Amino acid sequence: MLSFWNSRWATEARLSGLFPRLFRLEVEKDAAIRERVVVTTTSNRLSGNWTRLPSRRTSRELDNLNNLIENYEFTVQGGDTCFWKIAHTGIFTIRSLSLVIDNQLIEEDPRLFETLRNNLVPKKLEIFVWRARQKRLPVMKELDKRGIDLNSVRCPLCDDDLETVDHSLIFCKCAMDVWDRVFDWWGFGSMANFSIDELFRGNGPTSASTLGKKIWQAVEWVCAYLI
Ligand SMILES: [Zn+2]
Structure with a gap:
């Protein structure tokens, strides 16, 4: 079972490292991907379980994570199982994600x-x-x-x-x-x-x-x- 936060599945880095503030708010640190992503044929949605509502600083991470999940190419099989492609060709590339993160850091200082x-x-x-x-x-x-x-x-x-x-x-x-x-x-x-x-x-x-x-x-x- 791949961990949503701690396996390297969506990008080369773990989501826990890319979205540290959100990860701190996660109730179940080792939740599986299928527990955090709702995949349908038209779009994907993040299904978060937070200890408290994300604050303003954290909501930027939330936007980026939602963006990543929404644009990620999952394949739905049997209704509730999702498979993922490590070398996915979705709109959201690793480069675009790192740009978002770099921009966010540069924005900070x-x-x-x-x-x-x-x-x-x-x-x-x-x-x-x-x-x-x-x-x-x-x-x-x-x-x-x-x-x-x-x-x-x-x-x-x-x-x-x-x-x-x-x-x-x-x-x-x-x-x-x-x-x-x-x-x-x-x-x-x-x-x-x-x-x-x-x-x-x-x-x-x-x-x-x-x-x-x-x-x-x-x-x-x-x-x-x-x-
Ligand atoms: Zn001290």
């Missing part, structure tokens, strides 16, 4: 797609920074979004909040302790609330020289990496 560079640090740090800014680090919340079964998505260090990329690198009290000391060392006073992106841009004080800013950015990147 195009700045995250720029690569930040700093030649004072090794390449692997630049890659780490790129992944962190796009929330592609293996923290509990991200693993959970990608359909990995976990006992808890809370931060294992402080247990105060969900372990997101922002939490583990900035807001966790363990991270805050480190940042307070680093800011103190550079004489910036204590750190104000900021985002991962601001952190990695590492602008520093406006009076600093270009080299000073670059060194400060390198210090921030190394600290974040070590955290």
Whole structure:
């Protein structure tokens, strides 16, 4: 039995990974395809079972998923069994789906797609920074979004909040302790609330020289990496 969310059937990626917000709202994470899709000879319809109604942000995912399901070529046999073609030729191609997803991400924050560079640090740090800014680090919340079964998505260090990329690198009290000391060392006073992106841009004080800013950015990147 193919899983609607966790088998690779409609696209090369699992639907749980393509539509993480919806997947979180799914009541039965391992529902079969036939439990989530109603196929008729004229059209297909998604038959969702959500823990609560999708919010505004989630409804964009819902539109995309409906679009995918409606345009997917199923073959109906015996009234209630559906077969699918892995290399389907429906209107909705993988390319069009990835375009939709890319557009959605770009719509959210195009700045995250720029690569930040700093030649004072090794390449692997630049890659780490790129992944962190796009929330592609293996923290509990991200693993959970990608359909990995976990006992808890809370931060294992402080247990105060969900372990997101922002939490583990900035807001966790363990991270805050480190940042307070680093800011103190550079004489910036204590750190104000900021985002991962601001952190990695590492602008520093406006009076600093270009080299000073670059060194400060390198210090921030190394600290974040070590955290
Ligand atoms: Zn924490």
